[in-house]
Amino acid sequence: MKKFVAMFFALAMIISIMAGCSSASSSGTNKKLVIGVDDQFAPMGFRDDKNELAGFDIDYARAAGEKMGYEVVFQPIDWNAKESELSSGRIDLIWNGYTITDKRKRQVLFTKPYLKNAQVVVTLEKANISKLDDLTGKNIGLQSSSSAEKALDGNPIKSKIKNVSKYKDNVIALSDLKIGRTDAVVIDEVVARYYMSKEKDTFKILDESLAPEEYGVGVKKGNEKLLNELQKALDEINKDGTAAKISKKWFGEDKVLK
Incomplete structure (x- = not known):
């Protein structure tokens, strides 16, 4: 019986540790931000000649993550299930040419629009x-x-x-x-x-x-803390010229909404 109890608590501790490392957190030294992307959506997010993720949204997300102090992890997902992936907690953000619509506003929280389309x-x-x-x-x-x-x-x-x-x-x-x-x-x-x-x-x-x-970043309903933290970072990189530099790299001009 004692052996069973010890194994139970050991398993519970492992699960707790894994859960704490899988998504955005406001504490700890290795904060991760898991971003769901469609890796066939050039030039926003796609696989380059080396099969590495590249694109405007990839660079834009990395810049925002750095500003927030997060390690950004990109997770290619089935675009048909993007809202389910977000609501389940498997990803923290939907960020890859994600169009803001009234229907989606009922499912997720959105940042301010950052690009017209x-x-x-x-x-x-x-x-x-x-x-x-x-x-x-x-x-x-x-x-x-x-x-x-x-x-x-x-x-x-x-x-x-x-x-x-x-x-x-x-x-x-x-x-x-x-x-x-x-x-x-x-x-x-x-x-x-x-x-x-x-x-x-x-x-x-x-x-x-x-x-x-217009494109925006989708955040899980109820997570206003992450939404506000992300929006602050976006506002900062838009203001300091980082976003404009990324836009010129991919579009040849500054198309980012300020």
Whole structure:
């Protein structure tokens, strides 16, 4: 019996230690901030040629974490389950081109917007598609559970589209567009312009956008302490020029909202 009790308390202590090291904490010398990302969302967060995480949000998060005194740990997640990952405590933040919407505001806490974006329609440069009405009877691709899906659902053109294919990430969606499996892709403008810069004369963006939007960082409901701590850090790196430097690295200009 004594042996059983000793083993029970030893196990409880191990679990307690592991729990204390897995997420953001306001005490201790090795504070960690676990950030959930979509690692196929260039230029916000993606795998570079060395298979290492890179991008605007990756650099921006690291700068904020350093300001806060946290070790930043990036955790690639299934974007379909991002809110569940946050509410369960497996991650501390959702930070990777995360669009602020009214629905998401009911699920998570948001920082102030830090970047403007829009949902746009991308087609092949050679395609005979120049306006939204040209999507009538066409096959459209988009990332599942993304704001692109919401933007398309809210536009009258949705009822005229032949079919909507949903993909795990934008890379696959654009790949299918290139080989002709779809006629167009609804996607974040910042992502579209990144790929257009990498593949010249392959894609084009329609002049008509579906929906303007803004990016923010998602924090678990009830954790106002972390939200306020993070916002303070963001305000500081926005003010001291760090954010502008990161923006110019990835976008060629300062696009960060002050």
